[in-house]
Amino acid sequence: MKVILPGGSGQVGQILARDFTAGGDEVVVLSRGETAAAGRTVAWDARTLGPWASELDGADVVINLAGRSVNCRYSEENLKAMMDSRVDSTRVVGEAIARAARPPRLWLQSSTATIYAHRFDAPNDEATGILGGNEPDVPAYWSRSTDIAKAWEKALDDAATPATRKVALRSAMVMSPDRGGIFDVMLGLVRRGLGGSAASGKQFVSWITDRDFVKAIRFLMSHEELSGPVNLAAPGPLPYADFMAAMRAAAGVKLGLPAMKWMLEIGAWAMRTDTELVLKSRRVVPGRLLAAGFQFESPAWEPAVRDLVKRWRETAPR
Secondary structure (H helix, E strand, O other): OOOEEOOOOOOOHHHHHHHHHOOOOEEEEEEEEOOOOEEEEEEEOOOOOOOOHHHHHHOOOOEEOOOOOOOOOHHHHHHHHHHHHHHHHHHHHHHHHHHHOOOOEEEEEEHHHHEOOOOOOEEEEOOOEOOOOOOOOOOOOHHHHHHHHHHHHHHHOOOOOOEEEEEEEEEOOOEEOOOOOOHHHHHHHHHHOOOOEOOOOOOOOOOHHHHHHHHHHHHHHHHOOEEEEEEOOOOOOOEEHHHHHOOOOOOOOOOOEEOOHHHHHHHHHHOOOHHHHHHHOOEEEOOHHHHHHEEEOOOOEEEEEHHHHHHHHHHOOO
């Protein structure tokens, strides 16, 4: 099988690349400069057609993960870069598929669970979930994130690829023991005694382990009845305070200093990031995966985080 991974040199892309190459598949990573550790790297600019497009001709699946990191200050410049990098890369992948003599049968396009509304009252699944952007009780600029997510999915919908099944991956945070990933960063805070509640601590956290993420990708590849938006999130989202308490317990850390909202604002400024990433309540559940018969290895956070900490320690640099 030939797998194309636009934007596959990042953490999530490399999780997939390692799994596919270990299974004997051919993996091609489209990268704007960084050479991927796993997979054959081919250069692209994520905006215009070029020699890279020939790699899609005869490929089995394209998994597009390209897009500027959201871990930044939400300045106008950065928000524009987030929008353009997602829409442009999706558009040009669609153009390459449309021009292929033998187009891939499946296009899995990265999206985000952030497309859903900030809410506490009920979970968001694909059928009944509420899309964000009109919540009355959140900072006005939070709508920019959902605007980006909606434009991202519209670029996928607009692509003229009738021979290729398309799936929008509304993914929660992918938790893996890899260094530099979101779990590594959060565990670092916990180990320094900073893993307490943030603001009220009632905001929900949606997540999925690296192993379930890979398993879900393979499930989508084999289930041709699934197209359109699919939530990639474990069925057990939980409030931030409980999420961090489980991390502390798994790491053997008793103290977790809480952070008030004003403290988070200062910390976000110092770390060149934005408080929306912590304060937005993302209560997302995998309705379509569960209905199709997908079985999670790690549906609940407490056993999942114990396994993640164990694997993180086993891969510690020596």
